[in-house]
Amino acid sequence: MTDTLRVPARSAADGPDPARRGWTVVLAGLGALLCSLDVVVVATALPALRADFGAGLSDLEWTISAYNLVFACLTLTGAALGDRFGRRRMYVVGLAVFTAASAAAALSGGPGPLIAARMAQGAGAAVLLPLTLTLISEAFPAEKRGVAIGVWGGVTGLGVAAGPVLGGAVTEGLSWQWIFWLNVPVGLVMIPLSATRLRESRGPRPQLDIVGLVLAAVGLTGLAWAPVRAPQAGWGSAEVICAFVVGVVFLAAFVAWERRARYPMLPLGHFRRRGFTTANAVSFLLYGSLLGALFMITQLFQTGLGYSPLEAGGRILVWNAMPLVVAPVAGALADRFGNRPFMLGGLLLQATGLGLLAWRVEPGVGYGELVVPLIVAGIGISLVFPSVANAVTQSVPRGEEGVAAGVSNALRELGGVFGVAVAAIVFTTAGGYGSPTAFVDGCGPALWVSAGVAAVGAAVAACAPGRTGG
Template sequence: MDDRPSRPGWTLALASLGVFLTTLDVVVVATALPVMRVGLHADLADLEWTINAYNLVFACLIPTGAALGDRFGRRRAYVAGVGLFTAASAAAALSTTAGGLIAARIVQGAGAAVVLPLTLTLITAAFPAEKRGAAVGVWGGVTGLGVAAGPLVGGVVVQGVSWEWIFWLNVPVGLALMPLSALLLTESRGPRSRLDVPGLVLAGAGLFALTWGPVRAPSAGWGSAQVVGALAGGAVLMAAFVAWERRARQPMLPLRYFRDRGFATANGVAFFQRVSLIGSLFLIAQLFQTGMGYSPLQAGLRILVWTAMPMLVAPVAGVLADRFGFRPFMAAGLALQAAGLGWLAAVAAPDAGYGGLVLPLIVAGIGISLCFPTVAGLVVSAVPPDEAGVAAGTNSAVGEVAGVFGIALVAAVFAAHGGYGSPDRFLDGFVPAEWAAAGVSAAGVAVALLAPGRVRRAPAAAAEKEAVA
């Protein structure tokens, strides 16, 4: 810990800018998929990997990113993560083949895996408990802004310049964020004095295997040897990880967290919500262009009614959750997301106009808005402040793994019923895929209702006593 005075305002601004970069990148790329498919001569599998290469590495390395921040300093790790993300963005912009782009996206995911969990940790450490809910609400609103700006920015850039510039935009922002963070953030470390290397290796390998299987399933088949082998191998590796964490002196993921009902249910909600959200985003971004014939900019403007909702609603939800508890907002959020996506599937048709899609998109967007800040708030509230990095990293990893599963799910349903041959064929696949995404969100409501009504924030001293015991 250094003696630099804490600057909560600067911390919130700089950490939020980091999460904005990592969130914007996913959505911008999703909007540009139809143009990339033509420009890079990519097929459905290439499009999946353009997003999943990022999400897969992101999910596997997030625990490592949080651990590096605890061990070497959160400010230092945050600056390094932003630097890696920025360099990989430049490499992605220079790609001339689908394979080259996917490779750059892998490195981008590694940088984002360091940045994202530390954004929430830096904010948690900078704000007292009574103001933390409002700060996390702002963080959730900025996350929503990244989602909201993505389709519009992607549409403007792809139509006005070229798809490469959706990656070039990250470079000046990252170059400005690095020195500002180094100068204005206060350095802090977590409770772990050394890295849990065996835990990092087992968790990374296990998550990679568990996410590789669903990614390969649409092309290889769920019953293929490689998919079944990957899922079985991932389960064995994760079991070995749990066994190791039980005996490690300084585990990367203290298993006692999952004995807390709030922490366990928040991660369950995050999984269901992100499967539904990222899966839907993958197809809705293509619906307006491939299925309805709009240009990238026109598509971005029309998606805005869905993606802008978190920017408007999430900060309010974060503040209200401190007063009324997290459970009602998480349950209502998943229910509204399910209702909106199901409504969208019901009205999507070859002759459907945009006017019939607006209300379903708004309803689903409000649902997303209620989940973003309340899941994050419940996760960091369930653990002591000095362990928020580990908890945030776990939650982020769950969300990224869920995103990979979501794309694999909707792509499998889409491929079984439709294709890219014509707008009608696209809609043949889109409708059942959206129903599947809505069903996943609806199933998550049951998990949200298991969350505690009120959360008592754990003090650091209590955690230390429990660890010693």
């Protein structure tokens, strides 16, 4: 019997017919939507979780960071599994894991089971998200890829935009459990469609780099664990110091192993490409700024300013809805003018918007004073989403897009973990949950730090190659 999974993939120029390309954009976009939605959908439910479970700041931080931590540590694994066993096949597996974990999260009876389910969701997303970019890159030739990735960026932005609103509406109208139940029917519909409508393809490595997978996972876990635990254990504690040391040692071992592995999971030569290195650094800093700010802003509107979950989600929409309008246009323009102007300009706008927001945050501030800063920051992230994804996939040879996407997603989720951890540390140093005034006192400095992270990202983006650079 012919094994269709072993048929060599056609080149993208000869690739899928328009209908199959359409299905690829839709299904890959929905996968990206699910993954991005669950990064932020919990945000507006945090006060409800705190009241329902009696959860502290650490539990709330882990509810968001557990997903991002596992996502970051396993996303290279997800990309490698797709290259080895088939991207369509592993995409379906990732959907199944994500759907089952969503049901487990909905059934959670306390912070511990919820955090465990969020970790399982992160494992499913680690397979899904890097393959969304790979599937699109495989389906479209380079000259048309920017538009497709722009649509992908807009859909990803939809997840970011809809997350706080959907989380607030569901938490207020039903219960927080339903923010996870909603994933289940979507996943159950997508699984058979993905299995039948997507075209199978594989990456250039015929063997799985097991040693590399273990070393990378342990190293990234150590580096991510330390800042998440630092607010509770202390930066000078044995736990935090050991986590940093383990992370550094295992990542150094990973680099040494990859230099001599026959089929390396991460060809280190990619990092000699300025476009690849700067794009990944930009991704790390963008998501550090974005998720750190989101962690604080969703709570600011409820705990600090007294809005309901739905009212808070609706007011945040002017920030997070911008990618729906701007990202597809930015992706198309990046094909024409290059990615650097959009990465640089977007991060400058993100830094400016968050800085203005931090400046205006004070007890009793009216929503009207926060709208313009939120819009400015929203336009900023909209410019960066598609251009950084485009820069990553364009900076490596054809066939390596899966590896490139895996690295980019690992670093961006790791950036999100660091961003939330740093925001939480600054918040607890300057304020707390004792009163709305105490919360606002801590929120302002935390937002200034998130603005600073975006400004550093802009400096890195300025070092990216021009349109014809390498």
